[in-house]
Amino acid sequence: MTTAVATIDHHHDPTTTTGIPNKKLLMWAFLASDCMFFGCLISTHLIYRLHPPPGTPPAREVFSIELTSFSTFILLMSSLMMALAVNAIQKGNLKSLRWSLLTTIFFGCIFLGCQVFEFTNFVHEKHLTITNSILGTTFFTLTGTHGLHVLIGVIWLTGMLIYSFTGRLQEKDAIDVEMMGLYWHFVDIVWIVIFTAVYLLEYI
Amino acid sequence: MSAPATAAAQLPHAPEKSKFGLFVQIAMVLAVITGLELVTVYLPFAAWLLFTILVVLSAVKFLFVIFVFMHLKWDKIFCTILFFIGLTLAGGTMWALLKLFGAEASRPVTTMAEPPAAAVLVA
Amino acid sequence: MEALAKSDFIAKEEKAAKPFVLWRPSAKTGLISWLTTIDHKRIGFLYGASGLLFFIVGGIEALLIRLQLMVPNNTLLTSAQYNEMFTMHGTTMIFLVVMPIGAAFFNFIMPLQIGARDVAFPRLNAFSFWTFAVGAIILNLGWFMKDGAPDAGWFGYAPLTTRTFSPSHAIDMWVMGLQLLGVASIAAALNFIVTIINMRAPGMTMMRLPVFTWMTLFTSFLIVLSFPAITIALIEIMMDRLFGTNFFEVSNGGLPILWQHLFWVFGHPEVYILILPAMGIISEILPTFARKPLFGYPIVVFSGASIGFLGFGVWSHHMFTTGMGTAATAAFAFMTMAIAVPTGVKMFNWIGTLWGGHLRMRTPMMFAIGFLWMFMIGGLSGIMHAAAPADAQQHGSYFVVAHFHYVLIGGSLFALFAGIHYWFPLMFGRKVSEFWGKLSFWVIFIGFNVTFFPMHFLGLEGMPRRTFTYDSNMGWNTGNFWATMGAITLGVGVAIYFITLIYTYYKGERTIKDPWDARTQEWSLPNPPPEYNYAVIPTVHARDSWWYTKRHLDEYKKETSDHLKDDEGHGGIHMPFQSIYPFFAGCGIFIASVGIAIVDFADPAKYPGFWGPKVATTIVGGAIMFISVVLWAIEGNDGYHLHLNPDGSVRGEDHSHAKAH
Numbered sequence: 003m004t005t006a007v008a009t010i011d012h013h014h015d016p017t018t019t020t021g022i023p024n025k026k027l028l029m030w031a032f033l034a035s036d037c038m039f040f041g042c043l044i045s046t047h048l049i050y051r052l053h054p055p056p057g058t059p060p061a062r063e064v065f066s067i068e069l070t071s072f073s074t075f076i077l078l079m080s081s082l083m084m085a086l087a088v089n090a091i092q093k094g095n096l097k098s099l100r101w102s103l104l105t106t107i108f109f110g111c112i113f114l115g116c117q118v119f120e121f122t123n124f125v126h127e128k129h130l131t132i133t134n135s136i137l138g139t140t141f142f143t144l145t146g147t148h149g150l151h152v153l154i155g156v157i158w159l160t161g162m163l164i165y166s167f168t169g170r171l172q173e174k175d176a177i178d179v180e181m182m183g184l185y186w187h188f189v190d191i192v193w194i195v196i197f198t199a200v201y202l203l204e205y206i
Numbered sequence: 207m208s209a210p211a212t213a214a215a216q217l218p219h220a221p222e223k224s225k226f227g228l229f230v231q232i233a234m235v236l237a238v239i240t241g242l243e244l245v246t247v248y249l250p251f252a253a254w255l256l257f258t259i260l261v262v263l264s265a266v267k268f269l270f271v272i273f274v275f276m277h278l279k280w281d282k283i284f285c286t287i288l289f290f291i292g293l294t295l296a297g298g299t300m301w302a303l304l305k306l307f308g309a310e311a312s313r314p315v316t317t318m319a320e321p322p323a324a325a326v327l328v329a
Numbered sequence: 330m331e332a333l334a335k336s337d338f339i340a341k342e343e344k345a346a347k348p349f350v351l352w353r354p355s356a357k358t359g360l361i362s363w364l365t366t367i368d369h370k371r372i373g374f375l376y377g378a379s380g381l382l383f384f385i386v387g388g389i390e391a392l393l394i395r396l397q398l399m400v401p402n403n404t405l406l407t408s409a410q411y412n413e414m415f416t417m418h419g420t421t422m423i424f425l426v427v428m429p430i431g432a433a434f435f436n437f438i439m440p441l442q443i444g445a446r447d448v449a450f451p452r453l454n455a456f457s458f459w460t461f462a463v464g465a466i467i468l469n470l471g472w473f474m475k476d477g478a479p480d481a482g483w484f485g486y487a488p489l490t491t492r493t494f495s496p497s498h499a500i501d502m503w504v505m506g507l508q509l510l511g512v513a514s515i516a517a518a519l520n521f522i523v524t525i526i527n528m529r530a531p532g533m534t535m536m537r538l539p540v541f542t543w544m545t546l547f548t549s550f551l552i553v554l555s556f557p558a559i560t561i562a563l564i565e566i567m568m569d570r571l572f573g574t575n576f577f578e579v580s581n582g583g584l585p586i587l588w589q590h591l592f593w594v595f596g597h598p599e600v601y602i603l604i605l606p607a608m609g610i611i612s613e614i615l616p617t618f619a620r621k622p623l624f625g626y627p628i629v630v631f632s633g634a635s636i637g638f639l640g641f642g643v644w645s646h647h648m649f650t651t652g653m654g655t656a657a658t659a660a661f662a663f664m665t666m667a668i669a670v671p672t673g674v675k676m677f678n679w680i681g682t683l684w685g686g687h688l689r690m691r692t693p694m695m696f697a698i699g700f701l702w703m704f705m706i707g708g709l710s711g712i713m714h715a716a717a718p719a720d721a722q723q724h725g726s727y728f729v730v731a732h733f734h735y736v737l738i739g740g741s742l743f744a745l746f747a748g749i750h751y752w753f754p755l756m757f758g759r760k761v762s763e764f765w766g767k768l769s770f771w772v773i774f775i776g777f778n779v780t781f782f783p784m785h786f787l788g789l790e791g792m793p794r795r796t797f798t799y800d801s802n803m804g805w806n807t808g809n810f811w812a813t814m815g816a817i818t819l820g821v822g823v824a825i826y827f828i829t830l831i832y833t834y835y836k837g838e839r840t841i842k843d844p845w846d847a848r849t850q851e852w853s854l855p856n857p858p859p860e861y862n863y864a865v866i867p868t869v870h871a872r873d874s875w876w877y878t879k880r881h882l883d884e885y886k887k888e889t890s891d892h893l894k895d896d897e898g899h900g901g902i903h904m905p906f907q908s909i910y911p912f913f914a915g916c917g918i919f920i921a922s923v924g925i926a927i928v929d930f931a932d933p934a935k936y937p938g939f940w941g942p943k944v945a946t947t948i949v950g951g952a953i954m955f956i957s958v959v960l961w962a963i964e965g966n967d968g969y970h971l972h973l974n975p976d977g978s979v980r981g982e983d984h985s986h987a988k989a990h
Contacts, residue, residue, distance in 0.1 A: 013280065018527040022282050024449045027523045030285045031553060034292025035515060039557035041296025042591060046565065046576070048300070049307045053314055055582040071244045075237055078267075082233035085275045089225060132574055136582030139574040143565070161959065170348065170963075180277075187276045191268050198243070198264040205247035206256040284526070295554055295641055299594060306590065306645070311654030314584060 012092045012176050023177050029184045040192050043147060044199055047140040058137060061204040064128045066120070073116035074197045077152075080109035081190045088183045094173035096166060103163040106186065110156045117149045141200065148196060151189045158182055232274050239263050348965030354907040357860075365907040367451035368860060370756075372458050373437030377749075379465065380429035381827070386469070387421035388823060390414050395780070395816035398809050401801035411797035412480035413499075417469075419483030420503070423603065424510050425465050427737070430745045431606040432461075432514075435521055435545045437756060441851035442539045444530025444869065446862045449523040452908050452961060457517035459915030460509055467922050468506030471499045474927075479503035482795065484596065485566070487577035487588035492570045498927050501570060505926035508563045509918065511556045518549035525549075530850075532869035536630075539849040539873075540623060543630050544609030547637040548602050555598035555641070562591035571925075586651060593644035601640040603737065604704075605633060607744030608675060611697050614751050615679055617847045618694035619686025622873055625678040632671035632678075639668040649717045650724045658717050665715035672708060676701065691845070692766030696747030699774055703739025707732055710785065725795075728788025734781045746773075746826065753830075754844050758856040759837030765829040772822030779815025783808040848873040855977070861902050864977045865892040893975070901970035901983060910961035914954050921950025 015023040051061075087102035121142065124130045132142040162182060165171050171178075243263050246256055273279040278286050306312060354365035366372065394414050397406040406414065440448055448454050471478035476497040481489045490500050525538070525546045565576040566588065575581040577588055616623045623629060645653060645661040679701055688694070710732035714720045723729060754760050787808040792799065799805050843852040850867060851858075853875050868888050871877040878885045896902060924946030931941025970983040 013277075019529045019533075020282060020284060020527055022285060022527065024523050024527055026281075026285065027288075027527055028450065028519055030288045031519050031522050034289050035519070035553040035557055037289070037292035037296040038299070038554050039560060041300050042558050042561040042594070045300045045303045046561065046587065046591075048304060049584070049587060050582065052304070052307055053316075056316055058582075067244065067247065071240060075240050078236045078240065078271075079233060081236075081271060081275050082229055085229045086226065089229070093224075132572065134581075136575045139568075139576060139581075139583075143568060143574065143576075147564075161962075165963065168349075184276055187271055190275075191271050194264050194267050194271070198260050202243060202247055202260050203257065206253050206260070291550070292554060299558075299641070302642075303590060303594075306653060306657050307584075307587075309654040309657060311652055311657075312586075 010174055010176070012180070025177050025181045026184070029181045033184065033188045036188060036192075040148075040195070043144050044195065047144045047200060050136050050140050055136060058135065061137060061141075064124060064130050064137075065201055065204060066123070067201060067205065069116060069120060070197065070201050073113050073120075074193065076109050076116070077113050077190050077193050080106050080113065081187050083109060084183045084186045088176070088180050091171075091173060091176040091179045096171070099171075099179070100163060100166050103159055103166070107156055107159045107163065110152055110159065110186075114149060114152055114156065117145065117152075121146075144200065145196065148189070148192055151192070155182075155186050155189055159186070228274065232270050236267055236270060239267050348967060349960075349963040351960065351964070352909065354909055356907075362907070364912045365909050367447070367455050367905055367907055367911075369436045369440050369447050369451070369454060370858065370860075372454055373433045373435075374756075375458050376429045376436060376461070377433030379462065380426050380433060381830075383421050383425035383429070383465065384823075385827075387418050387426055388820060390418035390421065392816060392820055394418060395813040397797060398799075399813035400810065401799050401803075401806055403798055406797060408797040409477075409480065412482075412795075413471075413478040415795055416479050416482050416503075417472075420468060420479065420507075422737070423483065423599070424507065425468070427603050427741050427745065428510075428514065429461065430749075431548070431603070432457075432517060434541070434606060434610065434745075434748055434752070435517070435548075438752060438851055439521065439542050439545045440524060440528075441755075441854060441858065441862060442542045442849055443525060443528065443533055444850055444863060444867050445524060445528040446866075446902070447905065448520050449528055450520050451905050452911050452966070453516055453520050455908070456911035456914055457513045457520070459912050460513035460516070460918060463915050463919045463922065464506045464509030464513060466919070467502050467509060467926065470927070471502050474498070476502070484592055485588075486592075487566060487569075487585040488579065490566055490570075490588075491577055501567070501926040504563050504567050504570070505922045508560065508567075509922060511560050511563075514552050515556050518552035521545055521549040522553070530866050530869055533850075533874070534869075536627065537869055537872045537874065540612035540626070540629060540633075541606075541609035541849075544605045544612070544633055547633050548605045551598045551602045551605070551637050551640065555595045555602070557595075558591050559595035562588055562595070565591075567925075586648075589648055589651065590644070593647045594641075596647065597644040598637075598640045600733075600736075601636055603741050605637065607700070607741045608633065610744045610748040610751070611679065611700050613847075613849060614693050614697040614747055615682045616873075617751075617845050618689045618691060618697070619683050620689070620846075621682055621686040622848070622876075623678070624681030624684075626872065629675055629678050632674045635671040636668060639664065639671070643668055646715060646717075646720070649720045662715055662717045666712065669708065669712050669715070676705060676708075691750075692761065692763060692770060693747045693751035693845075695767060695770045696743045696750065699770065700740060700743040700747065703735055703743060703777070707735030707737075707739055710735060723788060725793055726788035727784040727792045727794060730794055731781050731784035731788060734777075734784070738777055738781070746770075749830065751845070752851075753833065754840045755851060755854070755856050755858070757834060757837075758839055759833050760840040760844060761829060761833045761837060765825065769822055769826035769829055772825055773819060774822075776815050776818030776820070776822050780812050780819055781815070783812050783815075787812075843875075848876040850874045853878065859977070859979075861904060861971055864902075864973050865889045865896065868892075893973070897972065901972040903968050904971055905966060905968040908961065908964065910957045910964070914957040914961070917950050917952070917954030917957055919950065920953060921947050924948075924950055 014021045018024060018027075020027075083102050083106040087099050087106060090096075090098035090102055124138075124141075130138045130141070132138050159182065162171070162179060243260060246259050246263070249256060272289070278289070354361060356362040356365070363371065363375070366375075393406060394411070397403050397411060397414075436448070436454070440446070469478070476499045479485075479499045479502060481495055481500055481503070485500070485503060488494055490504075525542060529538075565574070568574040569576050569578060569583075575583045577583045577585045579585065612623055612629060642664045643661060645657060646665045649658055649661070683698075710728065714723055714729070714732060750761050750766055787805055790804055790808075792803070792805045792808075799809070840856070842854075842856055845852075850869070853867065854862065865888075867874070867878070867885075870881070870884075924943055928943040928946050930943055936942075972980045972983060974980045
């Protein structure tokens, strides 16, 4: 009784009670949970910054705010690319999807590269390690956990990119890309908070 | 597994305006704000003012990403509510923990030569 | 529009792409059917069976504790063994008994109550169970190893749990086990939230939901929002233990009190996770056996939400004696008193439900009324703790032990036991004997009160918790002796309960559909329900939808036959395929967990550098998990179609148009 529809409504799923696709609802609920996760981790870091042990060098002497601003900018641009990727698959444009995914992955890798560079610099030149001080412990654990989230995202994006070449990814699967996009944007907004709370606040 | 689809056909909807341009504009705004944040830390203002500016700027970035890139502005309001429940709880917990650890009674003793004030013990 | 539909570009896109499938398990009986099941009823059964099995384990641990404390200066257990007993008793009962039995009901009953055919993500549901099983195993492996079982309390305070003070792998297994249980719980809770919000039958508005489903929703929110705190705490202690970080290392600036805060930010909502499902079950049983609707449904629902929300603001009442300062202590004392209000409101509503009702004192009703009374006593001792100055004496004493056993046994357990009797006829088609059920209730009730009531006095008289023995001149001898007598009685009562259940499962008297003349939708199904649950998704017209249907049978018959024709027109009932990947992912997780928690660090002489048995085991496990998840993702969520005869029997299966819905 329904003729083949040329356009799929990507924002309304008539088979669910609310019209919100199940996968979207699942991801938003998961992100609410992840807010508490990063909230507790960031809290740990900030708690330990309240009364630094005597003799702790000021964090601003360790950090390089220019590098971190650059990697923040990179992650924001990767978010743009991700949004464009979702936009593309919702129009059935696989070629555009693949380019957008590739650039997202590329920017994600640049971010990770900056993190690796920053970590090695802190360990070898600034003598801040994960075990030699409380600042090192909380800093590396927090930014490392965030970096791990980025890495998981990059792996997920790469998997999706490869899958898009098999012919099995179609416009009707846009919800899967959208769900992945929500995760990627979340990783970006956590970084927005970390950039301010961990880095910028040390300079004022 | 799913609620039965209604018999009525989907109402046709106007094709959506492409959000491509909007996304690029927002991305540029985000880049500019990041630059502003970097500049802010070098301004010669009081710490509380700089802190407020930074928090506001990051909040603006945060809200742009969730409402535009993550599409909350156009989705059903329940998604926004769901996320804000988690966000509010996380923020509230962080606030409470910082207040707890910031209290005078919770200040760690750093040397044995400095016994905590008697008032703190009683409090 | 038509031209577009015919164009090559669109037509190519519409060709159905076959998903990448290695194996479609189709066994309906036997071991493989259980390993590959994605049916919420079977998963619920697995959770329930596991919970009841671990109840025996936790119960034995409890009996050993009570036997050790029966007389002063006893030598049944060494102090080290005693530490393992109270640690594992607490951990087991909370995480391996009450939570899984709750999950059993969420899984089995909730989809039936909302008129759904399964949960939103069936394979994720199976994954939750297998991860739970791995966590349960890891927690208990210590019993069979030189390291011994975890022995630092169910709350694992730092710095006792740091490597300095707990060098063996016992605590690593505790940390890893709990971490896995957290992952399992969060995954399951996310699934339930999406199911309840998005998969309700037509007409089932939120304010027509059965209260048990509402409590499932609130509990799920509590789980996804509180478990991250303990996830972080466990990561921090694990990093201290494995990598020498300084989270709780005092000499390098760490603050062990942070562990307490993070643990209790989780731990307090956790106790509401333990009691809300129980409150939901009671809210179903009382109306059924009083033959009256629940009194004040909206306020009962709202109180549940309030308890959940306020539960995040009271955690430091577990820390009144840690010297937080006047302001903090007062704030948490105030919040703790506030949270008693919605709980009290519910109590009054339950009493209001009974008032003027036609009470039928069947076994579920006995346990439910027992809940009302016993939970209230536990609540009263709880509110006594809320007064921080009084708590200065009560903290760490047997008064606390009395309080939480009244709310956990008198509250949670009584309700779960009630629920098992209540829903047994639906789940298994058999009715539990009234005589043996009631006998088990009375023996449990008497044994429970004889065990824990004296502990109020023992606590007020200064007996501390978590100590393996006491001297004979403390004045605690009589209380402890009678508590042990009570414990043995309680054990006998539980044994009667279990034996009755097992007997009934195999040989119990078969029962008609809806033997209690109940009120909610799940009772409209045949017992046991068929794999597809509803032949026709019901249309809901009112709260207590089944009660309404029974009084509007003509309307119901017409709607049913209309919808049956519709379903056939859409190709039959869609059923999801089974899958092995959730189980395989669990296997990978098990291997990786053994690598992280149990395998020793490599001897640098034999394995210089990064690689060694620990790293290798972890990576192999991780790889198996990763591959399983990838295959799970690309096998797709397709299914097959069932065609039913008018009487509900299956006419045939149709695998030709395997398509996800």
